[in-house]
Amino acid sequence: QKEVEQNSGPLSVPEGAIASLNCTYSDRVSQSFFWYRQYSGKSPELIMSIYSNGDKEDGRFTAQLNKASQYVSLLIRDSQPSDSATYLCAVILPGGFKTIFGAGTRLFVKA
């Protein structure tokens, strides 16, 4: 079992819709979770971090964490074509040193 798993997609949504991206992780003791966005040919950039169960909102982005289910999600409201990118879920393993990434989900927002 991979440490961080994501549906590779592609996920295609129309402009203005809500995009929902999902991630599961294997180590129950993990405590720090992140979403990074990576445009084609560019390096990853952090868009959200979440450490506690529940929702965390930042503008059009909402991260959701459910530690009991070992599940992290990212919602993008009012999706824009500029949101088209690969979204990487990342988890810091117990010990607090190593960040492990999922393979990423490709998102396409159609104008």
Place this chain on the structure above:
Amino acid sequence: DTGVSQDPRHKITKRGQNVTFRCDPISEHNRLYWYRQTLGQGPEFLTYFQNEAQLEKSRLLSDRFSAERPKGSFSTLEIQRTEQGDSAMYLCASSLFSGGLTGELFFGEGSRLTVL
């Protein structure tokens, strides 16, 4: 510019040659990471430093890979006797750890290696 910088941005080499990449992290960051990324995959952890100490190295790395971070500042990643399978984007990232649940990574633009 106070972001993470990497050099060179692109490197083309012949199989069997040695290559070295350099990373200059954000100056106040005490953690530095190297990742490798191939097309369609997420970044794969290679190694990690806290200040000048290399605290972990991926079991996936062969002995041909070595990394250093002298004086806890810039870091170098050397690949000896390159193989075609080493072709990838090598990403450097830094972070500031000051206790607690932190660990956001700031990435450089990457060094793309092509082994012919």
